Amino acid sequence: MLRRSGVGILGGLLLFAAFEPIALPWLLPFGVACFAWALRDLSAPRAGLIGLCFGVSFYFTHIYWMSESIGTDAWLALAGIEAAFYGVLGALAPLLRRLPAWPLWMAAAWATMETVRSGWPFSGMPWGRLAFASIDTPAAPAVAWAGMTGLSFLLALLGFTLAAVAEDRARLRICAVVATLAVLVLPALLSYDVEESGKATVAVVQGNVPGPGNNILYDPLGVTENHVAATVDLATRVEQGDSPAPDFVLWPENSTASDPFSDSEVNAGIQRAVDAIRVPVVVGGMVSEGYDHVLNQGIVWDPVSGPGERYTKHHPVPYGEYIPFRDIWDPEFGQLALISRDMKSGTRTDPLDIAGIPVADAICFDVAYDDVMPAQVRDGAELLVVQTSNASFINTFQIEQQFAITRLRAIEAGRWLTVASTNGRTGVIDPDGSVVATAGIRTTAVLVEEVGLSTGLTPAMWLGPWPTRLLMMMTLGALAAGVVAYRRQRENDTDPLPERIEEPEGA
Template sequence: MVQRLFLAVLGGVLLTSSYEPVAIGWLLPLGVACYALATRDLTVRRAGLAGLLFGVVFYFTHIWWMKDSIGADAWAALSSVEALFYGLLGLTVPLIRRLPLWPLWLAATWTTMETVRSGWPFSGMPWGRLAFAAIDTPAAPAVAYVGMTGLSFLLALSGFALAHLAETIVGRPRSGVRLPAAGAVGVLAVLVAPAVFPYHAHEDGSATVAVVQGDVPGPGNDILYDYLGVTQNHVDATVRLAGEVSAGERPRPDFVLWPENSTAIDPFRSGSVNAGIQEAVAAMGVPVVIGGIVDDDPKHVLNQGVVWDPVTGPGDRYTKHHPVPYGEYIPFRKIWDPKFGQLALITRDQRAGTRTTPLRIAGIPVADAICFDVAYDDVFPPQVRDGARLLTVQTSNASFIFTHQIEQQFAITRLRAIEAGRWLTVASTNGRTGVISPDGTVVASAKPRTTAVLVEKVGLSSALTPAVRLGPWPARMFTVLTLGALVSGAVAYRRRREFDGPAPEISHSEEAPAPTANTSEAPVV
């Protein structure tokens, strides 16, 4: 058992090393393989324990950035909850291992586990999905064909096929290795084939977009330190851009993108924030998409991207779909309303948005996402299917500016561009601001903790990638496969336990029958 626990620890370390900041992608299948080897031929409870240890090592290190940014208590609580899912997955391994082609069924179960923990409890936590480690690897182009869920499945399958091959090499003669080896090679071929034949979405137009990173005054990691200064920084940068455009130094953009929390108070109130926005919009003469915290009612606020037109004023809005529990709202506040630590600062809860149609910005249908929304599958794809021709992300990474969270989120953002086959522009207050092409290439970026404005010509597309067309169906299919595998595995597991039941004990109270003489023992006459 000690060796199995060592494998679980090693697997967790290898898996977390495949993500930013280490980002050695080829370690991912090895980490997943270690999970399979650590839980092999164990009882249900022991397999669950090995899986839990794997999850603890992986998740506590993967989101280490939360310890230094949000707090050690939030880091420990969230990591513990997420680690439990890997323990629950471990409980299923003895069942699924009874089935033929077990790497296939276990990969489906892993993928279903990721889907569940990405949306539950509350809004879940998608961080740590296998697909998110694929950027800058030959596997990344596959996301345009199979989506994030499908890519996670293929990556899990590659690891489990590798584990199956290793077990076969150790336990069987060479003749028995051919089939597992062929399976592992086949999975690898499917995984990297899109790198040879990448999906190219046809572009049927273009636009010029200005992306503003205004920077955060003071220490840089506190958006509220000087929230009026944050807004003023974005106003000043936009007004300077207007001057450069008038002087012919830069092309005129079709619209300007500001980040999340570029206004930390309601921009519709009269005052310096509202006046500053109107000044910037008037100077540019084109729509500016601001990011603001908007009053909803005395107990609730909305985190919105608002299209501010120079003629008609504020118009179309996108509201963040996935507010962070205990970061942007308190679940079950009527039952438990904490008044201590960082939780005491959340005086009003953020409501979740439900919009699935794109914004109309300067006549262009644009899919918007705010911060952590980019990690969820129900934000960009529906808007793209409804006609979005360009993607935008508004984010405020100030709280994480001194951590590796910004690199992890930027990697996810680049994968979303590939998945949708769209250009993507991301505006951050002081983190990773950039312009990304449909193949995930970073065309332009701003240095963190600086004031910068990127002006880039981007393509527009109405084509739908296979991944966008598939939508939520891969997740549904893997859920059905998982349920079927668990039922079949449970039946096989029970039958095997009955067949391999304890040997009958011989009662010594009964006399053993006398041995019968054979011909060689016959007396000699």
């Protein structure tokens, strides 16, 4: 068991290295293969323990940035919960490995596990899905065909097939070739391009955060003023002919950390910026919802009609932006003392109308969830925007992890995407995931870029949640088949030997 545990831990570390900050995605299938190899021929309890070792070594390192930004208590709790999912997958592996073509069923189970932990408990935590490590690899274009869950399935299939080949090279060599072609070759050859139906010019503002840069509340009014000043400066350059006029301006999440409707100084600053640029500004604001709740919103602020359409963040972070079961906790314990009001979840699935352009919005961690941007694209969004703060994570590798996910969303939807951050990382991304423009970390910058608009749908957008549902059904069916196979084997193992019939003498 000690050797198996070591292999499981090694696999988790290899998977960690596939993501930012190391970003060696070619290690991903080897990490998954180590997971599979360490589990072979083990009972369910022992396999579950090995899976947990894998999960601990992967997830505690993968989100170590949380200990540096949110707090050690939150990091330990969240990483521990997420690591347990790999333990559950490990415990189920003996049922799946006894089936023919077991890499297929294990890959489906891996994708299903990622789906479950991305939505539960509470709002889940999608960080660490295999698909999120695939940017800048030949596999990335597959996300336009199969979505994030489908791409995770293909990458897991590659890893499990690698393990199967190591166990029985002769029998599964052809399978390895097929899996490699499916994951690495075909997506690169058959990338899906959505035809552009129009153009727009977008200004993306990164105003910067005063002070140490990792705390919006250090000087919240200063954050807003930075974005106002950058927008007014852009308006001056437009008037002088030094910059093209944008169709709209995008500000980041927390560009107003206080309620822009009740804080007169913040409200006046926004209006000054909008009056200067004379086009809608999408403001990121914290809007009060009664005494005990707050909404994290993207607000379309029109130069004529004022604040209009709003997108509300769908997935607030538990114990970071709201407190589940608040009544049972000591309000002065750890991070809980900093969260006096619970953030409510949004439900909007139709795009925002910004200067006549249907735009899909996502706020911060929303970009990692499959139910936010894809739903808006299917409802007619022609352009994607992400509003994020990331100030709390400014000195960590979370920023690059989130930016990689953001780039994959552009490929998945076949849309241009602009992302505004308070102090990093702001950028403009084209539909193949390439970064067209980006701003430096902890700088004040305005990116003005012409972007394409598209109305067509990629296969991933057209299929919606069906690949996920199919993989979940495959997993349940395979587990049922595994139980049947296990029972049959037990029955065969416990059947008494047939009694020996003695032949009569002289026969």
